[in-house]
Amino acid sequence: MACPASVPLVLLALMVCVLRAADAPCLSPALQRLDLAPTASAIVVFDLQGGPGGIATHATTDCSCVTLLTPLPLRLDFIGRGTLAFRVTGLRPGVEDILVATSAGIARAQIQIVGPGAGRGRDQLTTALETAKTKSLVVWGVVHDLSGAIRQCGCSAGALGGIDRLAALPGLSLNLAPSVATRWILSGDCDGKHPGVGTALSAYGWSTGVPEVHVSADPLPLLGQPGITAIIPTVPVPVQHRRIVRPILTGGLVVELLLVDAQGQIQERRTAPADDSLPAEPAILAQFPDRLTSTLDHTAQPATACAGCHSTAYAAWQRTTHARALDSLKPADRTDACVVCHTTAIAERVLAPAVNCQSCHTGSGPHVASGGAVRTIGAVNCRSCHDAKHHPAFQREPGWKLIEHGLETGSR
Numbered sequence: 416m417a418c419p420a421s422v423p424l425v426l427l428a429l430m431v432c433v434l435r436a437a438d439a440p441c442l443s444p445a446l447q448r449l450d451l452a453p454t455a456s457a458i459v460v461f462d463l464q465g466g467p468g469g470i471a472t473h474a475t476t477d478c479s480c481v482t483l484l485t486p487l488p489l490r491l492d493f494i495g496r497g498t499l500a501f502r503v504t505g506l507r508p509g510v511e512d513i514l515v516a517t518s519a520g521i522a523r524a525q526i527q528i529v530g531p532g533a534g535r536g537r538d539q540l541t542t543a544l545e546t547a548k549t550k551s552l553v554v555w556g557v558v559h560d561l562s563g564a565i566r567q568c569g570c571s572a573g574a575l576g577g578i579d580r581l582a583a584l585p586g587l588s589l590n591l592a593p594s595v596a597t598r599w600i601l602s603g604d605c606d607g608k609h610p611g612v613g614t615a616l617s618a619y620g621w622s623t624g625v626p627e628v629h630v631s632a633d634p635l636p637l638l639g640q641p642g643i644t645a646i647i648p649t650v651p652v653p654v655q656h657r658r659i660v661r662p663i664l665t666g667g668l669v670v671e672l673l674l675v676d677a678q679g680q681i682q683e684r685r686t687a688p689a690d691d692s693l694p695a696e697p698a699i700l701a702q703f704p705d706r707l708t709s710t711l712d713h714t715a716q717p718a719t720a721c722a723g724c725h726s727t728a729y730a731a732w733q734r735t736t737h738a739r740a741l742d743s744l745k746p747a748d749r750t751d752a753c754v755v756c757h758t759t760a761i762a763e764r765v766l767a768p769a770v771n772c773q774s775c776h777t778g779s780g781p782h783v784a785s786g787g788a789v790r791t792i793g794a795v796n797c798r799s800c801h802d803a804k805h806h807p808a809f810q811r812e813p814g815w816k817l818i819e820h821g822l823e824t825g826s827r
């Protein structure tokens with residue numbers, strides 16, 4: 416039973432998306448297509464059907480270009496319906512998967528973003544530098560709320576948001592256009608959980624606390640003040656003004672390139688994704704060695720708590736690499752950046768080896784404590800670990816076939 420691609424709301428209750436007892440929840444329409452300029456954003460609304468009294472616990476997307484606006488957990492209404500709104504930006508065209516975990520299982524939908532996109536980081540920078548040269552402007556590169564993004568992900572190369580790529584930018588600009596003046600500015604929260612990121616980047620030509628770039632929750636009074644070039648509002652403000660700069664994405668994913676004239680006025684803007692078209696300075700990453708801030712309890716075997724009552728599921732699980740997921744990590748890789756998906760949290764800052772039953776089945780604690788009387792809350796989204804970075808080719812259906820342990824009879 417599939418969710419209808421697009422159905423008038425009134426028909427939904429009568430049609431295919433009605434839940435059968437243990438059926439999968441769904442989002443409709445299953446696919447929404449959006450034509451967006453790179454700097455534009457739009458709000459997209461999905462209808463979630465998740466069974467009467469159900470709860471939507473979390474939602475994931477692979478790109479921060481699609482973010483959930485509806486607060487979760489969301490309790491569904493008496494016929495099991497709810498509405499989820501997402502903000503979508505046109506920066507990265509392509510198809511983005513949305514997965515919503517509910518108490519009845521996982522619902523999925525897709526957003527297809529069509530449009531020109533922001534292009535490659537290096538091309539954007541090159542164009543900005545050329546324009547600045549012909550029009551005698553200065554290029555300001557602004558990264559807002561970097562939040563210490565060392566790298567967005569673990570295993571894959573060319574990750575967006577690497578501070579190594581940001582570190583290389585001032586030098587790259589100098590090489591590409593020696594005669595164009597540039598300024599490199601970190602605004603907002605620069606360090607996040609990694610104290611010293613701002614200081615480390617300053618050695619490569621970046622500055623923090625630049626007075627001409629204001630971050631403000633009350634931008635309107637600043638519009639006419641002298642000495643300010645850009646204002647980054649921290650709350651939505653319904654004004655269009657040359658000084659108002661709304662970074663498309665934060666976390667070091669993009670650099671806003673402002674082309675500024677001699678009077679300190681922004682004349683043009685471009686957005687450069689911090690992607691693998693830019694060179695990298697590996698030395699800066701070496702200043703932030705990965706550490707393990709949790710304890711790894713090698714003797715813990717959380718799955719055995721379930722084995723007695725779910726022997727078939729336990730046996731099936733043991734045959735999968737989930738049961739040995741820590742073994743794939745070399746000792747040097749048993750760090751915060753890597754362990755999250757290869758271990759199971761069993762207590763505050765205590766991890767057990769492998770992807771155990773509890774990694775996927777939320778609410779296992781009360782379920783075990785009650786001898787199975789209290790139900791689990793549902794299984795987490797596979798995509799929370801099999802994400803675009805660590806497993807781009809992942810597909811749930813064939814993946815599930817390999818680890819299947821659900822529809823068991825007899826001893827569950």
Ligand code: HEC
Nearest residue numbers: 735736737739740743756757770774797800814815817818
């Ligand atoms: C907590 C993180 C996590 C979640 C959630 C997760 N996986 Fe995995 N999965 C992993 C890791 C890590 C590996 C690789 C293990 C290894 O080789 O070290 C893996 C491996 C696999 C494999 C290869 C298994 C094999 O035996 O060859 C499949 C298939 C798979 N996962 C399917 C799924 C499906 C389907 C879901 C959702 C129902 C899911 N995974 C959820 C972390 C996760």
Ligand code: HEC
Nearest residue numbers: 569570743744748752753754755756799800801802805806
């Ligand atoms: C967001 C979750 C996540 C994080 C973080 C993560 N991994 Fe993985 N890792 C996975 C998944 C999922 C797989 C299974 C991928 C597959 O089957 O192709 C995997 C597989 C692997 C494998 C087995 C690869 C293979 O081809 O058999 C290795 C080795 C590995 N990861 C190392 C790392 C290292 C090193 C880090 C930290 C730098 C890391 N992982 C961080 C999710 C993650």
Ligand code: HEC
Nearest residue numbers: 520718721725728729732770771772775793794821822827
């Ligand atoms: C990689 C994630 C993952 C792991 C690890 C995992 N499960 Fe599951 N399990 C699921 C998913 C997904 C389902 C399908 C039902 C759903 O979507 O809630 C499921 C289904 C089940 C069901 C049947 C539910 C039903 O209604 O038929 C049982 C029982 C179960 N798991 C027990 C376990 C036990 C015990 C372990 C550990 C030995 C385990 N699972 C490990 C993801 C996982």
Ligand code: HEC
Nearest residue numbers: 720721724725772773776779782783786787789790791793
């Ligand atoms: C004392 C026995 C017992 C233990 C221990 C136990 N279960 Fe269960 N479990 C049950 C029973 C009985 C059911 C059937 C409940 C029902 O269908 O109403 C069940 C159902 C489930 C289901 C499907 C229904 C639901 O609640 O979503 C999942 C998933 C599940 N168990 C996971 C686990 C996991 C994971 C563990 C270990 C952390 C575990 N169970 C430990 C007895 C147990």
